[in-house]
Each structure stands twice: as structure tokens, then as C-alpha cells.
Amino acid sequence: MKRTIHVTVNGVTHTHEVEPRLLLVHFIRDVLGLTGTHIGCDTSNCGTCTVLMNGKAVKSCTLLAAQADGATLQTVEGLARNGELHPIQEGFWEEHGLQCGFCTPGMMLAALDLLQRIPDPTEEQIRWGIEGNLCRCTGYQHIINSIQYAARKMRGESPRKAAR
Amino acid sequence: MAVSKLFGASIKRREDPRLITGNATYTDDLQLPGMVHAQIVRSPHAHARITRLDVEAARRHPGVVAVYTGRDLQGALNPSPTAWLIPNSDLKTPPHPALAVDTVRYVGDGVAVVVAEDRYAARDAAALIEVDYEPLPVVVDQVKAVEQPGAPQLHADVPHNVAFKWVLAGGDADKAFEDARRDGVVVSQGFINQRLIPNAMEPRSVVARYNSGSGELTVWYTTQNPHIARLLMAVVTGIPEQKVRIIAPEVGGGFGSKIPFYPDEAIVAFCARHTGRPVKWTEDRRENYLTTIHGRDHITDLEIAARKDGTLTALRGKTWANLGAYLSTAAPGIPTILHGLMLTGCYTIPNISYQVLGVFTNTAPVDAYRGAGRPEATYLIERMMDLLAARLNLDPADVRRKNFIPPDRFPYTTAAGLTYDSGNYEPALDKALEAIEYSRIREDQKKGPKRGRYLGVGLSTYTEICGMGPSAVVGSTGFQGGLWESAVVRLHPTGKATVFTGTAPHGQGEETTFAQIVADELGLPIDDIEVVHGDTGAGPMGWGTYGSRTTVVGGGAIVLAARRVREKAAKIAAHLLEAAEGDLVFDQGRFSVRGSPDRAKTIQEVTLQAYLAWNLPPGVEPSLEASAFYDPSNFTFPFGTHVAVVKVNAETGEIEFRRYVAVDDCGRVINPLIVDGQVHGGIVQGVAQALWEGAVYSPEGQLLTGSMADYAVPKAHMFPTFVTDRTETPSPHNPLGVKGVGETGTIASTPAIVNAVLDALRPFGVTHIDMPLTPERVWTAIHGKSRR
Numbered sequence: 001m002k003r004t005i006h007v008t009v010n011g012v013t014h015t016h017e018v019e020p021r022l023l024l025v026h027f028i029r030d031v032l033g034l035t036g037t038h039i040g041c042d043t044s045n046c047g048t049c050t051v052l053m054n055g056k057a058v059k060s061c062t063l064l065a066a067q068a069d070g071a072t073l074q075t076v077e078g079l080a081r082n083g084e085l086h087p088i089q090e091g092f093w094e095e096h097g098l099q100c101g102f103c104t105p106g107m108m109l110a111a112l113d114l115l116q117r118i119p120d121p122t123e124e125q126i127r128w129g130i131e132g133n134l135c136r137c138t139g140y141q142h143i144i145n146s147i148q149y150a151a152r153k154m155r156g157e158s159p160r161k162a163a164r
Numbered sequence: 165m166a167v168s169k170l171f172g173a174s175i176k177r178r179e180d181p182r183l184i185t186g187n188a189t190y191t192d193d194l195q196l197p198g199m200v201h202a203q204i205v206r207s208p209h210a211h212a213r214i215t216r217l218d219v220e221a222a223r224r225h226p227g228v229v230a231v232y233t234g235r236d237l238q239g240a241l242n243p244s245p246t247a248w249l250i251p252n253s254d255l256k257t258p259p260h261p262a263l264a265v266d267t268v269r270y271v272g273d274g275v276a277v278v279v280a281e282d283r284y285a286a287r288d289a290a291a292l293i294e295v296d297y298e299p300l301p302v303v304v305d306q307v308k309a310v311e312q313p314g315a316p317q318l319h320a321d322v323p324h325n326v327a328f329k330w331v332l333a334g335g336d337a338d339k340a341f342e343d344a345r346r347d348g349v350v351v352s353q354g355f356i357n358q359r360l361i362p363n364a365m366e367p368r369s370v371v372a373r374y375n376s377g378s379g380e381l382t383v384w385y386t387t388q389n390p391h392i393a394r395l396l397m398a399v400v401t402g403i404p405e406q407k408v409r410i411i412a413p414e415v416g417g418g419f420g421s422k423i424p425f426y427p428d429e430a431i432v433a434f435c436a437r438h439t440g441r442p443v444k445w446t447e448d449r450r451e452n453y454l455t456t457i458h459g460r461d462h463i464t465d466l467e468i469a470a471r472k473d474g475t476l477t478a479l480r481g482k483t484w485a486n487l488g489a490y491l492s493t494a495a496p497g498i499p500t501i502l503h504g505l506m507l508t509g510c511y512t513i514p515n516i517s518y519q520v521l522g523v524f525t526n527t528a529p530v531d532a533y534r535g536a537g538r539p540e541a542t543y544l545i546e547r548m549m550d551l552l553a554a555r556l557n558l559d560p561a562d563v564r565r566k567n568f569i570p571p572d573r574f575p576y577t578t579a580a581g582l583t584y585d586s587g588n589y590e591p592a593l594d595k596a597l598e599a600i601e602y603s604r605i606r607e608d609q610k611k612g613p614k615r616g617r618y619l620g621v622g623l624s625t626y627t628e629i630c631g632m633g634p635s636a637v638v639g640s641t642g643f644q645g646g647l648w649e650s651a652v653v654r655l656h657p658t659g660k661a662t663v664f665t666g667t668a669p670h671g672q673g674e675e676t677t678f679a680q681i682v683a684d685e686l687g688l689p690i691d692d693i694e695v696v697h698g699d700t701g702a703g704p705m706g707w708g709t710y711g712s713r714t715t716v717v718g719g720g721a722i723v724l725a726a727r728r729v730r731e732k733a734a735k736i737a738a739h740l741l742e743a744a745e746g747d748l749v750f751d752q753g754r755f756s757v758r759g760s761p762d763r764a765k766t767i768q769e770v771t772l773q774a775y776l777a778w779n780l781p782p783g784v785e786p787s788l789e790a791s792a793f794y795d796p797s798n799f800t801f802p803f804g805t806h807v808a809v810v811k812v813n814a815e816t817g818e819i820e821f822r823r824y825v826a827v828d829d830c831g832r833v834i835n836p837l838i839v840d841g842q843v844h845g846g847i848v849q850g851v852a853q854a855l856w857e858g859a860v861y862s863p864e865g866q867l868l869t870g871s872m873a874d875y876a877v878p879k880a881h882m883f884p885t886f887v888t889d890r891t892e893t894p895s896p897h898n899p900l901g902v903k904g905v906g907e908t909g910t911i912a913s914t915p916a917i918v919n920a921v922l923d924a925l926r927p928f929g930v931t932h933i934d935m936p937l938t939p940e941r942v943w944t945a946i947h948g949k950s951r952r
Contacts, residue, residue: 021284035193036186038416040365041449045872048365076186089184093176096837099845100671101183102190102365102416127881134872136365136417137671139844139909140880 005069010078027065036076047133050106057113076105087153097146099137170680174837188414191369202445203286205276207268210526210865212297221292227285234263248497249642253328258319260490262427269489272454302865306486306523327522330500334579335515340478344469352467356934359461359859366416369446372436389708396425412698415670420532424493459533461486478515492531502537509545510627511567546915596805596827617811620924624916630904631716631800648795650706651721655788657775659768666706667718685726687753712904721794728790739781800903804828806912808920817943831903846909854917
């Protein structure tokens with residue numbers, strides 16, 4: 001019944017036997033112990049479980065672990081490199097893009113997907129670009145600022161919009 | 165108090181590094197050795213008798229550790245007490261069994277629990293439990309539940325489903341209405357404040373571990389008030405309080421929904437005790453929608469009396485508050501104390517007469533959701549201000565201005581009996597009107613619609629009660645606890661500090677703001693300060709985070725404790741410096757002798773000496789820490805003006821949300837960045853009630869908005885960029901001068917939006933539409949069709 005899958009997560013390849021019905025998000029959280037990826041609903045509405053699969057944002061509550069066989073995943077734990085925050089993390093910290101933090105990992109990965117496709121998004125493009133991710137705390141405005149911060153930094157510009 | 169560089173600084177949050185790197189630990193992230201998983205089987209019926217319950221197949225399912233039903237829990241768990249016994253209201257408190265024994269009263273009421281080795285096995289086994297139900301008649305509407313002859317009765321000893329009848333009277337409202345009918349104006353309106361679902365992004369989760377050797381129960385769970393949870397857990401399980409430890413790890417938002425003590429945490433604790441294994445239970449979103457508390461759900465008839473010049477004289481009304489099937493922990497206090505007492509808003513209304521019926525229906529329990537009673541009150545009075553302005557053909561801003569409590573009358577005692585601590589309402593109104601360019605909008609309106617789009621501007625000038633609260637006063641309202649707060653400020657031998665608070669922030673950022681306070685008071689680098697909360701095993705009792713009380717009351721305790729530490733440090737420093745204490749100057753963490761700045765000891769040097777205790781002044785005990793228990797002398801009353809601009813498409817009923825300005829006065833501001841974040845988040849929740857959100861039950865008691873696909877939690881693209889600004893009127897009685905800001909946005913924004921839409925619809929003669937203002941409702945109102 002179980003099948004073997006090989007999944008590369010944050011640069012490390014894992015081989016596990018999984019039940020065919022095991023959700024990818026449970027594989028990430030319970031099998032690999034990467035609990036930075038959260039579960040906020042089971043209907044792919046909230047986006048807290050968003051990870052990058054082969055570079056694209058996916059909702060890991062709506063995929064089976066078996067569907068990730070052979071894939072490369074990036075989770076929030078893989079964003080910082082050598083102790084240095086990724087620009088998207090830096091943006092969320094600098095611009096107060098989070099409050100309770102529960103939506104934040106998924107929100108950052110969705111934003112990263114957006115910035116990979118549109119490096120210099122308008123506010124409107126950001127607002128629509130994160131429509132698959134819900135935040136109940138921030139009212140989104142500081143999230144927009146955070147993503148703009150990251151966009152500037154990733155384009156090599158001075159990230160800070162204005163002194164507070 | 166000394167103004168220093170950290171109080172008032174927009175420093176970035178200290179809780180963020182763990183949250184943005186995936187290193188935070190929420191309850192569901194915990195894995196304990198030997199841990200098993202619970203799945204609660206819930207009723208699909210809104211009201212039914214259980215005639216047969218067969219769990220044998222589930223028990224035999226591979227991986228199942230145990231199955232328990234309501235009968236197994238009977239006698240093993242006491243009912244969870246109601247925490248707010250509002251007086252003089254004939255309050256009925258029918259118990260809510262953790263698992264139903266004979267009767268289920270709402271969809272989601274628990275009937276059995278399965279414990280299994282993993283969550284998949286638990287779910288599989290739960291599906292094997294057979295329950296036969298004999299459906300009973302259902303009532304979901306609170307007016308019908310009371311008034312319809314033969315309405316189903318939920319609880320045997322609660323006639324007409326009336327849980328309580330609460331009456332508020334101040335002045336002589338009836339006479340004021342007689343006068344107004346004779347030579348003034350009376351405005352009457354019915355309002356529905358629809359039921360909302362809080363939707364914290366993190367579902368509720370509980371992990372319980374019972375040590376049968378020591379008799380200790382440790383429960384990690386998603387609570388806003390771990391100390392209250394410990395008290396209630398002890399009462400419900402019978403395990404002595406000192407053997408119960410509650411830990412709220414990272415909590416992913418609450419908005420009130422994680423205040424109550426739910427049957428689920430008692431069930432999980434029971435399972436841990438009886439299986440001898442640590443047990444985890446995490447609700448899925450469907451369960452969250454069905455069983456985590458809902459908010460609002462008022463039906464109100466209201467009238468106001470005024471003189472012809474727009475001066476308010478009285479307010480009179482009645483509200484039917486839907487409480488759901490059972491009383492949730494704080495439920496009775498929400499539509500009464502926190503609602504009725506705030507109905508007069510920021511206006512001088514000398515006479516009030518108001519009645520609230522709390523009603524049981526076959527729906528999920530209703531309790532505190534962000535704002536908790538105050539959004540409902542603000543909605544009523546702010547809608548009424550606009551209706552009055554329209555009736556008298558006055559500008560809504562002018563009617564408000566005319567009725568504001570003048571700044572020289574604070575502290576001001578209202579007809580409802582509250583004493584507002586401070587306020588200065590007009591500057592906030594002026595600032596907001598200027599920022600939104602109010603007169604220009606009014607000019608634009610005169611030009612008529614553009615391409616079928618009607619411009620509207622809506623105001624909300626609010627005040628609210630927070631900083632809960634003076635214990636004797638809340639006690640007199642029937643609250644079964646104190647609402648003081650605790651703090652311990654402990655310096656360590658290396659000069660670093662740990663600060664314990666009895667509050668339990670879960671996104672509000674007080675690890676940062678509290679550290680700012682302590683850094684200022686003690687002259688410590690902020691990075692040397694750790695703020696600890698959410699663990700009953702660490703630090704003294706406190707009452708938790710809700711009601712915009714954390715910074716106000718918790719911060720008050722912290723500043724008092726920090727000052728005590730400083731006083732003790734000063735004694736030791738004076739002794740070490742061989743100077744009189746009165747000759748010392750304390751600045752930037754350094755005690756020096758006045759006039760000889762080089763004779764000095766740093767707070768770190770003093771702390772080390774306090775621990776070494778080799779050379780302490782007579783009568784001074786070793787170590788350097790202090791605790792404080794701060795019981796505020798009054799509530800705080802933040803206020804402000806919010807203004808919304810919308811355009812309504814008369815052809816489609818669609819609303820374009822164009823602009824929003826919020827000018828809030830929450831007293832002194834510790835961290836403006838965090839305050840802005842609180843305001844933004846609050847606005848979004850309040851706007852969502854006005855425009856999109858609403859929980860809908862079918863007449864059979866099925867929740868039709870039972871998932872995030874059916875219930876409109878708003879998204880980023882549904883909002884314009886908000887403009888925020890502030891005025892600053894300190895609270896005169898709070899040691900920090902702060903007032904609280906966690907709920908202002910939610911309280912203020914709902915009526916601002918609704919008023920804006922109805923302002924746009926004035927050319928059509930539409931004066932009121934009940935929320936949410938969906939395109940269908942707006943279109944129907946414009947085109948004169950009766951609503952379904």
C-alpha cells in the first residue's frame with residue numbers, strides 16, 4: 001500500500017515511504033518536522049500552507065505527498081541562507097508585515113512567487129497577487145509594504161521607502 | 165514620567181525573527197513522545213435526541229487507543245462555569261456537557277471522541293461511529309425563539325429560551341420622547357447586526373499530558389488567557405489548580421475566539437488522563453466554523469429623540485441577542501455591559517432606556533469577537549446620527565459636533581453610568597475631515613453621479629471602553645474575576661532582564677512594547693530584555709489578553725514593577741557610592757552622584773552587587789526583582805473619527821471602496837508602527853462586516869457559510885490604502901497614559917462604511933440596508949424590490 005517518494009526540501013533530499021493519501025502538508029509537518037508550514041483550512045482557501053514546488057507557489061494541503069515525488073520544495077525554513085534573512089523575510093520584519101505570524105510563511109512564499117514573475121509589481125498587482133492568502137491580523141497594508149520592500153531589495157535598489 | 169527614546173519609537177518587533185523563519189512553535193507543532201490524536205464526533209443535527217450510539221466498530225479499528233462518549237464523561241467532568249453572571253437579569257445557566265448525553269442542541273455539538281495513534285486513524289474510526297438521532301424542532305432566529313408560539317425550547321428550565329433580560333435606565337427617556345414627539349424629532353429604525361465568524365488563522369488546538377505519577381496535568385493550547393484557563397481546567401477536571409499548568413505557546417490570532425473555555429479542552433484533558441498518553445486535538449476549519457464561538461448577532465429596535473436643532477435628548481430600544489445553544493464563558497456580559505453601557509457613544513445623551521434579551525437558539529455559542537458589544541453599540545448610535553442628520557437635513561459632521569461631550573466636561577459620567585476618563589473629540593473629527601477633503605467630496609456630490617456611480621462619504625465618530633478594568637467595578641457587573649494585571653521584572657546577575665506578564669499577547673506585539681517600557685525605566689538595552697508570557701508555570705496569575713487591556717493594564721503593572729526595581733537599585737547604588745539616595749541621578753541606566761558625574765554605578769553593576777550580596781545596605785534583601793499587581797482605577801476610553809468614501813454603481817449594486825481615513829486617539833503611543841498595524845487590521849474586520857461577511861444558518865440549523873469558500877474572509881485586493889493619523893489625549897489615570905488600540909478599528913469602521921453607502925444612496929430615498937451590503941441588497945434597495 002505504501003509507496004516510496006523522493007522529495008528535495010530546502011536542498012536536502014528525503015526518501016520516505018508514505019501512504020498514498022498522506023497530504024503533502026502533513027508530510028512536511030509531521031514526517032519531516034518542518035512545522036513552519038501551517039494549516040489554516042483544508043479547502044485551499046487560506047494559503048497558510050503555501051510552499052514553493054519546483055519554484056511555483058502551491059497549497060500543500062491540497063496536494064498529496066505522492067504528487068511531490070521527484071519534486072523540489074522550498075518552505076519557510078529554506079528562505080534564510082547562512083544566517084542571513086531572505087529579502088522577503090527582511091521586508092516582513094522591517095515593515096511590520098505580520099502580527100500573529102500564522103499566515104506569514106505562506107504569505108512570504110506566495111509573495112516570492114509573485115516577485116519571481118513580476119519583479120516590480122504595482123500595489124494593485126501585489127494585492128491581486130496574494131489573493132490566495134488570507135491574513136486576519138494586518139489588514140494587508142503592511143504586507144503590501146513588506147513585499148514592496150523586498151521587491152526593491154531584490155532589484156538591488158535601496159529597500160526602505162521612507163524613514164519612520 | 166520621563167520621555168525617552170524608546171517610548172514612542174517605531175522599532176521593529178522582537179517576536180518576528182522566530183515567526184518569519186519558521187521557528188515559532190504553535191500548539192499543533194508540538195510532538196510529544198507517545199502522543200496520540202483525538203477526533204471529536206459531532207452532531208450533524210441542530211436539535212435532536214440521541215437514541216443509539218454504537219462505538220464498537222470504532223473501538224476495533226486499527227490504531228484506536230480509546231473511544232469515549234458523553235456517558236463516559238458524565239461525573240468525570242464538571243460543567244464549565246459561566247464567568248459573567250450579570251446581575252438583576254434572571255440569568256439562566258444551563259450546563260453544557262462536554263459531550264452530549266441525550267440531546268444535541270446545535271450542529272457541531274460533540275457526541276463522542278476517538279483517540280488513535282495518528283490523525284488519519286482517528287478520523288477513519290470516527291467515521292465508524294454510528295449515532296441514531298431523533299430530530300427535534302429547530303429555532304435559529306432569536307426573535308422567533310422568544311416570541312413565536314410553540315417555538316422549540318432548548319433547555320427544560322429556560323422558558324421561551326430567554327437566558328436573561330437585562331434592563332438599562334438612566335434619566336427619564338419616556339418623558340424625553342414625549343417632549344420630542346411634541347416639538348422635536350424622533351427617529352426610529354430596526355437594525356440587524358449579523359452573526360460573524362472570528363476566523364483566527366490558526367485553528368484551535370490542544371495538547372494535554374497527564375503525569376499519573378505526580379498527578380500533574382500540562383496543557384498546551386490556543387488560549388488568550390492561560391491563567392483563567394488553568395482555573396477553569398481545575399474546576400472542570402477536579403485536578404487541583406497547583407497541579408495544572410497551562411501553556412499558550414505561539415497563538416495564531418484570537419480576536420476573542422480563544423477566550424472561552426471550550427468543552428474540547430476538557431475532553432482532551434480527560435483523554436490524556438484516561439489513556440495515559442499525551443493527546444493532541446486540532447480542529448479543522450469546518451469544526452472551527454461550527455463550534456468555535458461566533459460574534460455579534462443582534463436584532464435591535466431603536467429610537468432616538470432630539471430637538472429640532474439636532475440636539476439629542478434620549479435613546480430607547482430593545483435588542484434580542486442570539487447566544488447560541490449554550491452560554492459561552494463570557495457570553496452574558498457581551499451584549500449587555502460591553503454593549504448597552506456604550507450606546508450613547510461620544511455624545512451627551514442624558515436619557516437612556518434599553519433592554520436586552522439574551523436568547524438560546526440551535527446555533528453555535530456566541531461570545532466576544534473583536535470589539536465584543538462595542539461594535540454593535542457604535543454601529544447603532546453612528547447609524548442613528550446619520551439618520552437624524554438626514555431627517556433634519558443637516559450635515560452628519562455638524563450633528564455630531566453639536567452633540568459631542570465637550571472637552572471641559574471630562575471626566576464625564578454618562579447616562580448609562582460610566583465615567584469616561586478623557587476625550588477631545590473635535591480635533592480628531594477636524595483632522596479626519598481635512599484628510600479626506602470632506603468639503604470637496606460634498607461639492608463633487610452636488611455634480612451628480614458619474615457614469616451611474618454615486619459618490620458617498622460616511623463618518624463614524626466613536627468612543628469605546630477598554631483597558632478592562634477596575635476589578636471592583638467589573639465585579640459589580642457580575643464578572644467572576646478581577647481584571648487587574650501582574651508583572652515581575654527580574655534582573656539577572658549579568659544585568660539582563662526577564663519580564664513576566666500575566667497577559668498573553670498573540671500577535672499584538674507586546675513582547676516589543678513591554679520591552680520598550682522596561683528599557684526606558686531601567687536604562688537597559690532593549691535586546692537585554694526578554695518578555696515571558698503565556699505559561700502559568702512562569703510568573704504570577706494574570707487575566708490575559710482581550711478587551712484592549714494588555715498594554716493598558718499589563719503595561720501598567722510592568723511599569724510599576726520596573727519602577728520598584730529602580731527604587732531598590734537606587735538604594736543599593738547609594739550605599740555603594742556612599743551617597744544619600746536623594747543625591748543620586750538616574751539617567752540612561754546609570755546612577756551618579758549629583759554634581760560628580762564620575763561617581764557612578766551602572767544598573768548592571770548594581771544588579772551584580774544585588775546578587776553577590778556582599779555589601780548591601782542594612783535591611784535590603786539580596787537579588788534585584790520586583791512584582792506589581794496593577795488594578796486600574798477606571799477603564800480607558802479611546803476615541804476618534806473614521807471616514808470612508810465609496811462609489812455605488814446603481815446599475816449593479818456594486819460598491820467601490822475608494823478611500824479611508826482613520827484618526828484615532830488611543831492616548832500615548834508606545835510604538836506607532838504597531839498601533840498602525842492594529843488599526844489596519846481592525847478596519848479590515850469592521851469593513852468586512854459592513855460589506856461581505858455574515859454567518860448564515862438555514863431554518864434547519866445548518867451553517868450554510870461553513871467554510872472559507874462560503875464565508876467572505878476579505879482579501880488584500882478588496883481594500884484601498886488606508887490613511888491613519890492620530891491625536892493624543894492621554895488617559896489621566898493610567899501610569900503610561902495609554903488607552904488601548906486593539907479594537908478601535910473594528911468598532912469604528914463598520915458604521916463609517918455603511919453610512920458612506922447610504923449617503924451615496926440618498927438620491928434614491930434609501931435610508932437603511934442591513935449588513936452585509938451585498939450588491940444584491942443594494943440593488944434591491946435602489947430598485948425598490950422587497951428583499952427576500
